[in-house]
Structures are given as structure tokens and as C-alpha cells.
Amino acid sequence: MHIKANNVRKLVLKMIHNAKSGHIGGSFSMADIISVLYSNFNLTDGKNDKLILSKGHAVPAIYAALVLAGVVEEKELETFRQVDSRLQGHPDKCRLSNVVATTGSLGQGISIAIGHALANKLSNKKDNVFCIVGDGEMQEGQIWESIMLAPSLNLNNFYLIVDKNGAQNDGEVDKILSLDTGATLVKKIESFGWEVFEIDGHNEDEILSCFNKRLNKPVAIVANTVKGKGVSFMETYEWHAKAPNDEEYKKAIMELES
Numbered sequence: 001m002h003i004k005a006n007n008v009r010k011l012v013l014k015m016i017h018n019a020k021s022g023h024i025g026g027s028f029s030m031a032d033i034i035s036v037l038y039s040n041f042n043l044t045d046g047k048n049d050k051l052i053l054s055k056g057h058a059v060p061a062i063y064a065a066l067v068l069a070g071v072v073e074e075k076e077l078e079t080f081r082q083v084d085s086r087l088q089g090h091p092d093k094c095r096l097s098n099v100v101a102t103t104g105s106l107g108q109g110i111s112i113a114i115g116h117a118l119a120n121k122l123s124n125k126k127d128n129v130f131c132i133v134g135d136g137e138m139q140e141g142q143i144w145e146s147i148m149l150a151p152s153l154n155l156n157n158f159y160l161i162v163d164k165n166g167a168q169n170d171g172e173v174d175k176i177l178s179l180d181t182g183a184t185l186v187k188k189i190e191s192f193g194w195e196v197f198e199i200d201g202h203n204e205d206e207i208l209s210c211f212n213k214r215l216n217k218p219v220a221i222v223a224n225t226v227k228g229k230g231v232s233f234m235e236t237y238e239w240h241a242k243a244p245n246d247e248e249y250k251k252a253i254m255e256l257e258s
Contacts, residue, residue, distance in 0.1 A: 005035040011064035015080040017249040025240040026058040029165040029225040038065040054109025055134035056090035107140030117158040136168025150218040151193030158218040165227040167237035201225035
């Protein structure tokens with residue numbers, strides 16, 4: 001099964017346009033990462049390899065992948081963000097068993113992921129645990145406590161993916177609170193004992209190559225991405241949490257299909 005990133009993006013657009021609410025920018029920036037993960041690992045039932053989306057507001061990309069994997073009916077996307085829906089604006093594992101963790105309070109997902117990775121090690125399970133965080137989210141102190149902890153536990157089954165799209169809700173990350181002051185983000189994570197790879201987060205071969213590495217320490221992947229990737233007029237922080245009108249929706253779909 002190969003899930004195409006632009007098919008993920010089209011379904012994200014569909015559900016956010018319908019709901020008139022949601023987060024396009026960060027869902028689009030990680031669509032290639034999501035497509036690689038769901039095409040190559042069994043992430044649909046939360047019982048084998050596991051994915052924790054710490055930047056929970058970008059969950060539309062997960063819902064789209066579950067539809068493309070045949071686990072969720074496309075019709076259900078029409079319920080996105082409705083009160084009684086399984087498809088909430090942030091992942092809710094109590095409503096949807098296909099997600100591992102309820103997230104959205106930024107900074108907390110990585111701690112949950114470390115718990116799952118440690119449990120796998122203690123149980124001698126060979127399954128992987130993946131965690132996606134945003135670069136704006138990395139301004140949270142809890143992220144750095146977790147980055148300090150994972151190598152001390154020898155979690156060589158843990159993959160941290162930083163969706164480094166350079167923007168957050170209020171503007172550019174570098175202008176609000178830069179992650180690269182004093183040393184680059186890569187060097188900072190390396191200093192805590194991680195194996196770190198910096199890649200093009202829209203290159204599927206580079207993404208998969210990192211996931212195929214099993215080392216003697218946790219792996220961090222700094223994925224350089226573009227906010228709103230795939231639709232030219234959405235590649236700006238203003239589309240962090242903005243729903244398209246009918247005309248914008250049609251133009252965006254045309255770009256993705258071309």
C-alpha cells in the first residue's frame with residue numbers, strides 16, 4: 001500500500017473546508033512524513049508500531065491517512081470537529097482507537113511516546129515508536145526534558161520527527177523564539193546523546209531512509225518542511241489555522257491535482 005501525500009492533502013482540505021475550521025498549514029507540511037509512515041509501518045491499530053502526534057492540531061493528516069488505508073470511511077470526514085464525532089480537532093484515543101494518544105496540549109506527546117518506547121523495551125518488543133513534534137512546539141520546556149531523558153533510557157526504538165516548517169500560529173518561529181540561537185537545533189539535540197539526521201521533509205526517500213536506521217540510541221529527524229506545502233497561496237503562517245472559502249478550496253484542489 002502506498003499512500004500519496006497529495007491525496008492526504010486533498011482529504012485534509014475537504015474536511016477543513018466542510019467544517020469551516022481546522023489546521024491546514026501544519027497538516028500539509030507533514031503530509032509527506034505521514035504518507036511514508038502509513039505506507040511502510042502498521043500504525044492503524046496502535047498494537048504494533050505506534051505513532052504519537054504531539055502537535056495534535058495537525059491530526060487531519062492522520063484522519064486522511066486512515067481513510068486512504070481503508071480504516072475509516074471517507075464519509076466520516078464530514079463529521080470532523082463535530083461534538084459527537086470520533087474525528088475531533090485533536091486526537092482523542094477514547095473516541096478513536098486508531099490513534100494511540102490524546103494530544104494537543106503542546107509539549108506533552110513526546111513524554112507519552114517515551115513511555116510507550118520504554119514499555120516496548122521492558123517487554124522485549126521490537127516495535128518502533130514514532131513521535132512528531134512541531135518546531136514552534138519545541139519552545140515548550142517539557143520537550144527538552146524529554147530530549148534529555150530518552151538517551152538515558154537507551155531508547156533505540158524511538159524516532160522523534162521535528163516538523164520544522166519555520167512558522168507557528170503567531171508568525172515565524174525564528175522571530176518569536178528561535179531554536180537555532182547559540183547552536184543549531186541539530187547540534188542541540190545531538191548534545192543530549194541522540195543520533196540526529198537533517199533532511200528534506202518532503203523527500204520520501206530521505207524520510208524512509210531515516211526510519212530504516214536502528215541504532216544504539218534514539219533517532220531524531222529534523223525535517224525541513226514548508227508550512228502549507230502543496231498549495232502556493234497557503235505556504236504562509238496565516239494558514240496555520242484558517243479554513244478556505246469555496247473559491248480558495250477549488251483553487252487549492254486544482255493545484256494539488258496538477
